Structures are given as C-alpha cells and as structure tokens.
Amino acid sequence: MIDALGAPQSVLVLGGTSEIATAVLDRFSAQRLRRVVLAGRDPAALQVIAQRFRSNGVAAVAVETFDAADTDTHESLLDRVWAGGDIDVALLAFGVLGDQRAAEADPGLAVDWARVNYLGGLSLGLGCARRLREQGHGVLVLLSSVAGERARRSNFVYGSAKAGLDALGQGLADALHGSGARVLVVRPGFVKDRMTRGLPIPPLSTTPAQVAEVVTAAIASGRGTVWAPPALRWVMLVLRHVPRALFRRLPI
C-alpha cells in the first residue's frame, strides 16, 4: 500500500535499467519499499541493479526479462508480476531516443522505435491500468517528455511517440478516476543520463535524481502531470503558443 505520506511498498519498473527509475527506487527504498520487480531486456544489467536494492534492505527484488516492442508477451509478463501481489507503483520507464536524421532516412528505424516508445507503452500502460483498477489502489507513472508537448525539428520522431504516450496517460487518468488508481504523467526536459550521452546540453537540463524527486513528490501529493524541472511547465506553456514561423527558428 502507498501510505498517507506517499511511500509505496511495492514497485514495478518496466525498463528496469533506466537511470530515472533507479533514482526513483533509491528514494523509495529509504522509506517503505519491500518488493521491487525490475523488468527489462538485459538480465545481467538488471541483476546488478537488483543486487543494489537487495543490499539496501529491500526484502524482495525480482528480475523479469521482456521486450517492450514484443507486445504479445506483455499480458503474461504482467500476470506473472501481479501473481506476486499488489503493485503500488508501476513505472513505465523504457524508451529509445534514436537519431532523428537516421529515422528520416530510414522509416523502418522510426517504426522500430515507435514500437517501443508508443506501442510498448500503450500495451503495458493499458495492462497495468486494468490491474491497478482491479486492486483498487496504486499509481501508474508514465515517463513522457516535453518533446511530445510541442514537436521540434530536432526530435519529432521521438516526440510523436511521446505525444501518443502522453495522450494515453491523460486519458487513462480520466478512465481511472474514482477507481482508487491514479496516473502520473511525467514530462522531463533534457535529462543528463545514458540516453542523452554525447548530446549538447541545453539550458534547463536535469538529472535522473532531480526527476526522481519530482516523481516521488507527485506520488505523495496526488498530482497528475508534472514537469522536470518544474519550471519547464511555464516554459512549455509559452513555447506551445509561439507561432510556428518563429518556433522553427528557435535554437532548440
């Protein structure tokens, strides 16, 4: 159960090697965390992270192997996870950034990434939402992106999938209203982690630890959509309304 101050006891991470997810678990493991399921593609890498939380005192840490693009396997994955008990927080943290220019040259690549970023999120988001509704409590956390809030020349292939995921989250939040389960849509800006290594760092960039702080605060407060860093909310409010002719010329 998530307690009155927002501390969960069981967390499922889909995309278990995500640095944001690990940072979120770091915060929760200092509170009430008893059970973690890390699901991802690379069992060896997941085991390393699992070991870290075991030694941090989390009683039950399990690893599940799955591919976000292989949507046929998702139901059985979630069945296995829920067979071990309720999930208080389900965190969808997987995603590929991909190289925009490469995708424009080879649409097949773009489709592959969309299978992960959008279809994987769609399949697992709906699957988790149904189970959270049945158990009558819990939070589904979707890692969206400001890239989905307004399409940009530099990363609109990625942004289009995140826009879809974001819309899924907003709709699921309404669908789950009154069910005891909630949805948290997180819109980080540029996060300095493995996924963006080597890219130029823009202003208002953030770190996995800072995103995790925003996520845990939102789980406690019950907010439905948050930005990381929080100031991005107001930046994006402006950017959404900048005329296209001007927006196109912005160095972002």
Next chain:
Amino acid sequence: MSEPPVSRGPAASDAGLTRSLLTGWGRTAATAARVLRPSTVEQVRDALQMVRAGGPAPSRGVAVRGLGRSYGDAAQSAGGTVVDLTGLDAVRDLQVREGDALLTCAAGASLHDLLRLLVPQGWFVPVTPGTRYVTVGGAIAADVHGKNHHRDGSFASHVESLSLLDGRGEAHLIGPQSDPEAFWATAGGMGLTGVIVEATLRLLPVQSSWMLVDTERAANLDDLLDRLSSRDHLYRYSVAWIDCLATGRSAGRGVITRGEHAPADALHGRATARAWAVPSGPLVSLPGPLPAGLLNRASVAAFNEAWFRKAPRHRAGELQPFPRFFHPLDGVGDWNAVYGRRGFLQYQFVVPIQREDTLREVLARLRGARVPSFLAVLKRFGPADPGPLSFPRPGWTLALDIPAGLPGLAGLLDECDLLVAEAGGAVYLAKDSRMRPELLSMMYPRLEEWKGTRDRLDPDRIFRTDLSRRLNL
C-alpha cells in the same frame, strides 16, 4: 470529420459493481472498494458468505466500517468489499438493576445516538473518545480511550459481552469471562477477528448532562507533567492541551481541564432548567476542503497563543455542557476538511511513566521541525487492559494533528517512532496511516499471540484492510 463516439461507462465500475472511494478521517490514501450496507445480522452473514464463496474479488477480502473516524486506513480495503455497519444501529435492551445499567445495542449504533437516548434517563457511556461520532463496534475494535482512562480504563473494559461473526461466518457470544482470548483479540483487534454485530455495555449513572470543570494553566512541560501526576486521581476526567510550538522556558506549556459529571445539587442558572440537555447534530459544516496553506506555522502559533491566553490561570467548578467538555469539535461537521486536499494525520503514541525523557525528546523534535499542530493533547494513562493490540498502557500519551503535506514529515515521524518503540511505547493503530511495519512487534510485544487467536477466528484471512496489508498484520 466527427470524433469517434465516447464511451461513458460508470467511472468506477468493476464487473458491473460500483465501487466507492474511501479514506479515513485524515482524508489520505483513498482506495476503492465495493460498499455493502446491511441492515440485519443475516445480511452481514450473507455478505461474508459471498466473499468466502469466491464472489467478486474474494482474495481482496472484506473490511468492516463504522463512521469512518479512524484517521488512517483501518476501515477500507482496496479492491475488496467494505461492510458499512451503520445500518445496524438498533438499541435492543436497557436493563437497570440496583444502580447498574446494562445496554445491549447493535454494533453500528453511534455514541452520539446512545448519549441522546441515555443521558435523559440518567446514564452515560462508560468511555467516550474525543468525538461521539463513533460506533460501538468501532470503539471496541480500536479499544478506544477517553479522558477517564486513568480511572476507568478503555472502552472494552466496560463491555460485558459481544456477538462476533468470525471468518467462517459462525456467531460467537464472547466476553472477558466466557472466551477471554477471543474477546481480547477482538478488543483492539482493528476489525480483523470478525464482525462485531452486537455488544452489551455497562453504563455510568449521572445526575445531569452537565460537567463540573476545573481549568488550570501550566507554564511549561515540567509543570504540566507534575500537575497531571499529582492531581489526576482526584478527578474522573482529565486531559491537557499542549502548545507544541512554544519554545524556551514556555516549551510544553499547556492548559489542563479536569472534571466530573455534575451532581444535581451543583446545577445553577441556565443549567437547572436544562439539566438533561443533549446535543443535536453538528451546527455548521465546512463547505469542502479549504485551500492548502491556511494552516501554517504563523496561523497555528497565533491560535495557540490565543488559546493559552484565553484559558484562566485557575478556575474551579465551571458548569459545561458535556459535549463542550468531551467533544469540542463535534459541533463542526467535516472539520477534517480544514486540512485541505492533501489531508492530515494524527500522530498518537504512548510512552511508559518514567520515560518522560522520550516524551520530552519527541516534543523537542516536533518543535524543532516547527510542526504546525494546534490540536495536541497530552494524557496520563492508567493501567492497561489485557488486549494484545490494545493501545493504552500506563504512561503518557500525546496526540497531535499534522498536515500530511508538511515537508520532511515522513522522516521526522520515523525518528519519533523509533524513540517511542525503544522506550517501550507504541503508536496507536486507530490513528496510524504511515508507520514502519517492522516496528509493530516491538510496540505490541504480544503481536504473535494476537495473530494466533486471529488465525483461529479467521483461518482463511477473509478480513483484510488497507491497514492490515500495509502493516502485514
């Protein structure tokens, strides 16, 4: 282009069954459950039978709910079934003999209704907590205490017998003599041993509905503890309000109110004509959650200062209507909304007599964190009753309301829990919404004994609440 049709199913339906969102009085951690409101014991039995027979979501279990005054998650069960017993509120029998009275009523009867019925007949409930909007079943399940704990013990000590439907749907008539193990596992057992459907209580004779109240101020914590230790035994009722924000030489200052039921010959003035007055419902209600931030350190400190100053240094023999003495907040309906959307919690713990050092340390930490609490109550408990999960035990109990959104609160209360547990104290389960499950066996050393009895009464573990899930009870 037209948009695709929007499906408009019920927002919270599950296999055709409507669920409701439930919280405790603190309005935190809402979860959804199907709520049944039986009006006969037979219907309660049917509800249990349905859950046991594998009706919808049998593994989610069933929880019993009264008036929802537990602050945390004791009367809700996510994804399961909640049996609301407030429809079972009949008074079945009042037997008076030789100055004694035994009342038999259904478990959903509220102390409010009982007091309205009994006081004009010269009887009072044996124990009342700070609100009369609790049910008899809830009062037993939480083994509640009142301002008379130092003299009269907790609620269950005045229960002659109760009727319990256990986890197999079997009815038991149990009492402290006939089946003490089941009885004392049920008293304080937080509704996890079965459904209390009826109880027989011993009542207290009174000569009026008025209280004779003595009020005095204490300048600091030492003064307060000293006054409570030395003179509580002279009164049936005693409690102190304590200013958690005062610092320096005033740290722990407070106002003590103690009293007795006023005898008939003590009434004068308007009390004479209204000797048996009883309260109606709340006079006013809050419109809904107030904006966050209304209760902040400045506003609470100002309130506390005014509260302390308005209390007389010493006043004896003041006549007060009993609701003002026992249930000052019951005059405002839904006052819990004052804490806004995030809700609040009540932190209540007890530490043994002689462990004033721990009480002092916890108060210092709360003060250091500048916790804005304007309802902090200190009381000296008397002897414990035999319930393994009963909260009251000889010592000092402090209860304070804290907004749930206060930054750093989780860590602060974890530290306080540890101090309390190490001192041999406990946190009150009827108030808890956040404690660490690992500390439970330290605070309630007879936990395993209780679990053994629970397993006998509910072998299939059909009684499940969010509290029992959270604390692994």
